[in-house]
Amino acid sequence: MATGNKTGQVTEKKLLLGNEAIAVGCIDGGVKFAAAYPGTPSSEILQTIAAKSKQYDVVTEWSTNEMVAFEKAMGYSLCGMRSMVSMKHAGLNWVADPFSVAYLGGVVGGVLVITADDPNCHSSANEQDNRFYGLFFETLVLEPSSPLEAKEMAKQSFAISEEIEMPVIMRSVTRVSHARSGVEDAAAYYPSLEGNFVPNRDRYWISSDRSLRRHRLVHERQALMQEIGARSGLNRYSNVDADTCIIASGVAWQYVSDVLDGTGLTGKVSTLKLGVVQPVNEDVINRALSEHDQVIIIEEGEPFVELQVRALSSKLEHHSHIYGRHDGAVPYCGELTYERVQDVLAQILNIEDPVTSENAELRSSLKEELDQISPGRGMFYCAGCPHNATSYVLSEITRKMDKKPPIAGDIGCYVLAAMPPYNLGDVKYSMGASISVASGLSEALGRKAVALIGDGTFYHAGMPGMLNASYNGANIVVLIVDNATTGMTGGQPNPGTGSRADGSPAREIKLEDVVSTFKPDSLDVVDAYDLEATREALSKAFDTPGVAVVITRQRCAMEYVRDKRKMGEAIVQYRVDPEKCTACMRCVRRFNCMAISKEEDLMVIDDTCMGCGVCALVCPSDAIERVEGGSQ
């Protein structure tokens, strides 16, 4: 469908990812600085803006972490330039510290903080509901329900931010950020601005007396936020003169709409769709409560809107019954689905979608039959992953120890060391926790503990723990697995890779240089595919009291393969010599590569082999050899 935009161009609707739509919305809203740290499900936002950075004159960067990204964005904002910071939910925990003071002074150029939450923790360690940060810091929170709405909200957010003089938070979730639908892929072009800094210590240099004054001011601004919520057009109240009103925000609105259609209730219950969820608009909530006997609140995450609605209801004389999570009507934990929302309405309104219970018995018995014969489908390292080789050696060495050292892991592809056959890893929390947790473990136990951390994670969060280990002492092996990329999130650059978000070259800040600065008791750098060298380095590290660092380094296998394919170059592979193979299965039982499987009585290497050669080193029968030529 073609429509015109500001520049008069006619544009077609394109299939856009929610994050791509958000990126376009930011550009269309006049963003001039965009910063982020990779984090699922947010990474594509910055990637998309970066790809368009030259066309639209937007400075983009992968900052070393989210806290830095936000602080830098404030620098731009104070000079009058609109800026955006995006992250997964955990990133906002990092941003919280500078935000907690910066919000008091406020913004000049609008600031949008985008948090892409992960209900059901598909790609995260937890499913925290970041809308609460908006309540905590008394700022406006927008919650889009679709890619199209996310684009529109992102665009509007900068003007709103400037009106309230505070950063605005937009809370997306996986089902919006990673959904695709037809959206216009067009944004207006805003030429580069020259930053202008007007000193204002009262706002920007937050001392405690100023802080109190500003805090009072921020609180008084809530009235303005109420007004903005009302005139934004982002809340939609449809009163059909019914007993029941359903209040829904974000993607929950889509499930509600579909369930109402599926149960024949469309037009028979009232609905209130909220787009501004902090603060919720008091007027419309009061109307919904006064005009209905019961209100059902459906939202993704925690009872955030619900808490506000219950608080508001206590001020009213008419009390309609409120259904939500607090009274057990809506389940806690895990994400919403059509079926979950349907169950809620079925319980309260005694109605259901006839289709969902069709031939339930047949399905259930067939499922049982299938379960009996289905193998699992676990995840594992990609064929050729250097972390696989490192995990193999670590497993080999620690298996022989009487007292196995506890292993604190971190966030990255190497968490797969916890999978069989290695089963390595005892504690895993958040970015950078490995080194400090290992330090604590080592002191409490009086012996070595291991920290397993990747290059990307180290640059993000590993340094404080590393410095503390050296300064306060610890007895740890710090095993840094360096695949020269931020891999788990799709392969973004970091300070060690020599390139930046927009593709421009960057200073290479080598891991070993950073680590040496912290004066470890030993430091070795080895080729991750060289099992013998890794063995030597790790054994030495375990025998070195204090902070012993080993960096195992080799390029991410996926990136290697991607590049080879792009250049049309052949990938050298390995094959099993059927004469020599005894099918001892060490290559999949002690080591494990996804390219190797057992066929009849022999091991076979398939086409996903990328030629790392580690299996050849593992094989006790010398039965694996390199093949010249290889496939495409």
Next chain:
Amino acid sequence: MSLEEFNIIVAGVGGQGNIRAARYLAEVAIKNREETIVGETFGASQRGGSVRSHVRFGVKARSPLVPKNKCNLVLGLEPLEAVQCCLEYLAPNGLAIVNTSPVFSTEVKAGKASYPQIEQLQSILERLTENVICLDATAIAQEVGNTMAMNTVILGALSSTGILPMFKDDLKQVVVGGSPKAFKSLNEKAFQRGLESGRVVCSGQ
């Protein structure tokens, strides 16, 4: 011409071009001015886990996941994944187009578990629905020149069914048009072979 609601799930494992196939379907719909939403579920797909792309068309399809029992079409890029998906989502009269070539998980490859016989899987599927098209799309893609074209073969088979007019008319153009230059000719052949194979079904009809 607007659809009210039509639901598709592309079920497979990581690395099979699942998301790309789903995108092509969605692009055909957008071209035909249908409301479209695509959602995904995955278990670390890059590293061998399950992938399902939910593709929904129509004015009554707003949430990004297909409701259970309401999936009109399952494209199974992998047989076990296909059957598991159908049992959960396929509508009683829904159509399943299934590639019979399995992808073994690490458990199976390491000899810790065994993969079911394809006949067993077919038997379970056929008790759920009469509308099944089975084909060894991987073998066909291999014949055409590259197993990576398996998803295109399946899309060709879909095109032959005429289940939605727009898939008959526009799908090939979107697939070939959207292919990287180096793979255009391969995909054109793969699509054609899928189209021809789709006309030979393995169950009833």
